[in-house]
Amino acid sequence: MSEQLTESVTVPDKLAKMATENEWPLDKLESMLQLFSPFQVQILLDRKMTAAQAERLLSGERPDENAPLYTPEQEEYIDNLKAGKYNLRWLQDQEPTWGVRSSLSSRGLTLMDINKAYAGEPEDVAPTDSMAPRGAVLDPEYPGMGYTMNSKYELWADNVAPLYEEAVSRQWSVTRDIPWQDLKPLPNDLERAQCEFCTFLTEVEMIASDFPAKWLWRMNQHYHEVKMFLCTQAMDESRHLEVFRKRALANGGGLLHARAETELGLANILHAPSYIQGSFLMHVVGEGLVLDIFRAGEFLAQNKVEKEMYRLCMQDEARHVSYGTMHLKYFLENHPDREKAERELHAVAEIAERGFTGFLCNSFIIEPLAVLAGGGIKHIDKGMEAVKIVWKRITDEYLNRCDLAGLDRRSRIVLPAEAPY
Amino acid sequence: MQFPSIEWFNAVQKEAEIEADTFRRMGFCDATMLLALGTGDDARRFILAFEDYGMTSVREVDESESADADFQLSADNAVWREMIENIRTHGEADLEHTLNRLQLPGALALSASDQQNEDLFYRYNQTFQEFFNLSSRVQTEFSVDASA
Numbered sequence: 001m002s003e004q005l006t007e008s009v010t011v012p013d014k015l016a017k018m019a020t021e022n023e024w025p026l027d028k029l030e031s032m033l034q035l036f037s038p039f040q041v042q043i044l045l046d047r048k049m050t051a052a053q054a055e056r057l058l059s060g061e062r063p064d065e066n067a068p069l070y071t072p073e074q075e076e077y078i079d080n081l082k083a084g085k086y087n088l089r090w091l092q093d094q095e096p097t098w099g100v101r102s103s104l105s106s107r108g109l110t111l112m113d114i115n116k117a118y119a120g121e122p123e124d125v126a127p128t129d130s131m132a133p134r135g136a137v138l139d140p141e142y143p144g145m146g147y148t149m150n151s152k153y154e155l156w157a158d159n160v161a162p163l164y165e166e167a168v169s170r171q172w173s174v175t176r177d178i179p180w181q182d183l184k185p186l187p188n189d190l191e192r193a194q195c196e197f198c199t200f201l202t203e204v205e206m207i208a209s210d211f212p213a214k215w216l217w218r219m220n221q222h223y224h225e226v227k228m229f230l231c232t233q234a235m236d237e238s239r240h241l242e243v244f245r246k247r248a249l250a251n252g253g254g255l256l257h258a259r260a261e262t263e264l265g266l267a268n269i270l271h272a273p274s275y276i277q278g279s280f281l282m283h284v285v286g287e288g289l290v291l292d293i294f295r296a297g298e299f300l301a302q303n304k305v306e307k308e309m310y311r312l313c314m315q316d317e318a319r320h321v322s323y324g325t326m327h328l329k330y331f332l333e334n335h336p337d338r339e340k341a342e343r344e345l346h347a348v349a350e351i352a353e354r355g356f357t358g359f360l361c362n363s364f365i366i367e368p369l370a371v372l373a374g375g376g377i378k379h380i381d382k383g384m385e386a387v388k389i390v391w392k393r394i395t396d397e398y399l400n401r402c403d404l405a406g407l408d409r410r411s412r413i414v415l416p417a418e419a420p421y
Numbered sequence: 422m423q424f425p426s427i428e429w430f431n432a433v434q435k436e437a438e439i440e441a442d443t444f445r446r447m448g449f450c451d452a453t454m455l456l457a458l459g460t461g462d463d464a465r466r467f468i469l470a471f472e473d474y475g476m477t478s479v480r481e482v483d484e485s486e487s488a489d490a491d492f493q494l495s496a497d498n499a500v501w502r503e504m505i506e507n508i509r510t511h512g513e514a515d516l517e518h519t520l521n522r523l524q525l526p527g528a529l530a531l532s533a534s535d536q537q538n539e540d541l542f543y544r545y546n547q548t549f550q551e552f553f554n555l556s557s558r559v560q561t562e563f564s565v566d567a568s569a
Contacts, residue, residue: 107449107473162451166544170448291543299525301516311521311546318544325537389526400536 009033015042024051032058039143046071097135107169111161111225124334126150126222134222147220153334154219154275157326161225163319167232170319172312174243182304183251189377190302193368195253197297198244200365203258204290205240207266208233208320211282215275229323236316243309261358268355276331276341277348283324284401285352289359291317292394293369296386300372321401328405345407353415360391360419384421391419424505424561425458425465430479436555437475443551444474450548452541455487457495471545476552491541492533494520500528502563505556513554520550 009030011019015038019029028051032041036058044054053067070078077087102109102117115121120135129145132138149155157163186194212230219227248255269286272278294317297310328345335341359365366387367380374383395415402409422429437444450471458465468490470478487493500523507518516522523529524542533539542549 166449166451168448170547291540295521295525295543298519298521303516307516307519311519311550314521314543315545315547318540322537322540322544386526393525397536397539400539404535404537 012038015045018042018045022048022050024054028055042143048072093137095137107165110165111228112165115161122152122156122222122225124152126152126220128222129220131221134224145217145221148218149215149275150220150222152223153331155223155226155327156330156334157226157323158330159326160229160323163323164225164229164232167229167236167316167319170315171232171235172239174239174246174309177312178243178246178308179304180246180250184303185252186302187376189371190375191251191253192256193371194251194302194306195248196256196364196368197372198248199256199258200262201244201290201293202241202248202255203262204266204286205237205244207237207269208282208287209235209237211269211272211278214270215278218275233320233323236320240313240316243313247305247309257364259362259364261362265355265358268351276328276345279324279327280345280348281352283320284328284405285349285356285398287317287320287324288398288401289356289394291321292390292397295393296369296373296390300369300386302372325401325405328402328407332406342407346409346412349402349407349409350412350414353409353413356394356415360394361421388419388421392417422559422561424563425456425467425501427467427479427481429556429559429561430467430469430476432559433552433556434476434479436558437552440551440555441474444548447474447548447551449473450475450545452492452545453490454542454549455482455490455493455495456501457487457493458501459498471548471552475548488534491538492531494524494529494531494542496523496529498564504553505561505563508554508557509561512557514550520553521546 011026011029011033015029015033016026019026022045024045029041032054041054044057047068047070049057049067053064056064057067080087097118097120100118102113105113118135122134126147128138128142129147129150130138130142131145132142185191212233216227216230221227245255265286269278269282272281291314294310294314298307298314301307301310332338332341332345366384369390370380370383370387371377372383373386374380395413395417399410399413422432450473453468453470456467456469458467464484466482466484466487468480468482468486469476482489504514504518504523508514514520514522520529520542524531531539531542533541
């Protein structure tokens, strides 16, 4: 029934107290918690279900018609409604944001307009562990979401709200917006090069969906703008997987070779031990590198299909890099122990720079690029000149982004400024 | 219409307004782009402001005002002329004459005060490309020295 079975469980104090009040034996509660969450069990306790009724329900048998559906408070409310009495407490609450009327900007009603309208900027430390909207009234007792990222510096970037708006407005469709009908057969070497390149990109792109998805639920809802932006990023990367997979399979070629080296780079991001480490690796290093690869892809496009797909992906990627750079800046500027944070990030950066070579000295990446740049396998030497330009741009722009964020890699970078080949 | 001139850029924007649905679909674009045409004392500079879905203003500036832009694209007149003529011939930039294609090897030089501003060129590239592609509809004449 479940893959979550554990040897022992911790019973939350609140639940233990409720169980005692409902005369549930503690061992029964513990066994229930091996298969079900405390929140699922609380729903049964709230309804004053007996332990036997709860056990029967959790065993998956047909519903016990005597088991209560409503909590005592709900039953009282139903009785009141039957008697024509409404609660109306929601009309009497103190509403901190009541009376707010946001003005519109030229493009409609943006998150920035809303935040400006009621001093809705997030606080440095999230005031609750709930999903209650920032600006709303919250009951004094609530279950708690278990967020682990509750400080602004851990996830914020000052440009995140406009980036979200931009992301939503600049969405595109792989099926509709790429002129697939213009795809024409290519010479075998060029098709193979494009397909190898697209195999690599199909493989790597969705790490930038998986990584934010892994961290999203840990981020306090108080900082909803970040979570919303990361949702757009997850969608963007899904689209990137789609476009490169479609291109590889659309023109007589196919998906080619995925390298273990690439997998190592991706695992490095997905399993980063903290959000800042992973965000630096993914948004600043990885997506910065891929942004230049997209630019090179547009440069080397053999037809309008490739031109459009690389250009559109380039736009999406640039937004992600922008968030990552500004998040790194915010993180460093607001970290309670900046020196320690910088030391950690320098170590992460040095590993990442050494990891760069897994891409920039990977024959399955740079040789297809060189074949595309040279116009065929016969001119691969000429094409390598373009690869060298890409190397230089990647390292230059990486250093520029670190400068902007306040992480001085210029004096420490282990990668040479020029390609070693 | 003479290229480069404020009238020429406004004429392209007029064409963009005709294609408003396309620009809306491409999404918001917030950037000020400085185009530097030619070199030395004869160089001319234009700042194009893009806001919401298109270009909202254009002005000719001198060197001292260059810092007002988020990023700068500069090239010899001949590069600009070739790009505009190519767009005119094909109805849009061909594979060899897109903004990014010309910029990456350095025919169009891209510069900015920081990487975040430089990245705006990539973030809104589709809008910029579509804008310049619409110059195919504008009857264009080049200054005498435009091939220099």
